[in-house]
Amino acid sequence: MLTKRIIPCLDILDGRTVKGTNFLQLRDAGDPVELAMRYCEEGADELVFLDITATTEKRKTLAKLVREIATHINIPFTVGGGINTVEDVHLLLENGADKISVNSAAVKNPSLIDQLSKNFGSQCVVVAIDIKIIDGQWMVVTHGVVIPLNWKPGNGPGK
Numbered sequence: 001m002l003t004k005r006i007i008p009c010l011d012i013l014d015g016r017t018v019k020g021t022n023f024l025q026l027r028d029a030g031d032p033v034e035l036a037m038r039y040c041e042e043g044a045d046e047l048v049f050l051d052i053t054a055t056t057e058k059r060k061t062l063a064k065l066v067r068e069i070a071t072h073i074n075i076p077f078t079v080g081g082g083i084n085t086v087e088d089v090h091l092l093l094e095n096g097a098d099k100i101s102v103n104s105a106a107v108k109n110p111s112l113i114d115q116l117s118k119n120f121g122s123q124c125v126v127v128a129i130d131i132k133i134i135d136g137q138w139m140v141v142t143h144g145v146v147i148p149l150n151w152k153p154g155n156g157p158g159k
Helices: 032-041 061-068 086-094 103-106 111-120
Strands: 011-012 016-021 026-030 047-051 077-080 098-100 125-128 130-134 137-142 144-146
Touching: 011 032, 011 077, 016 032, 026 032, 026 061, 026 144, 032 077, 047 061, 061 077, 086 098, 086 111, 098 103, 103 111, 103 137, 111 130
Parallel strands: 011 047, 047 077, 077 098, 098 125
Antiparallel strands: 011 016, 016 026, 130 137, 137 144
């Protein structure tokens, strides 16, 4: 039997943890450092941190906040948002992330996953793909844009 694991996710917007449904109707849920410490103290097996607007705002993940959280927890820590390069991953790992999560960049540039795995090991790389059912079909969503599942890089949305 598989072991059940508790892995809470901190969705981060403007340096604060937010909660909502499908990233809509977001409301403040508290200080991410305090929440991370609480999840750790209450027995979470791992923690995920997603800077939910880094990609759409074309900026990097909040490395300073990642570092602050990492110094207060002792469980595996996965960080995502705005990751597009080997250098982005290097910075986040230097600031305390144990793993990174790539979403939009993995869809736009699938070879990035190979690059990251070769540089940091496959155990360090998580790929998270957002999907949605539209007209009865599963569709990939990046940057709030729907991309058909048969899409290939270079021939449509997400160029």
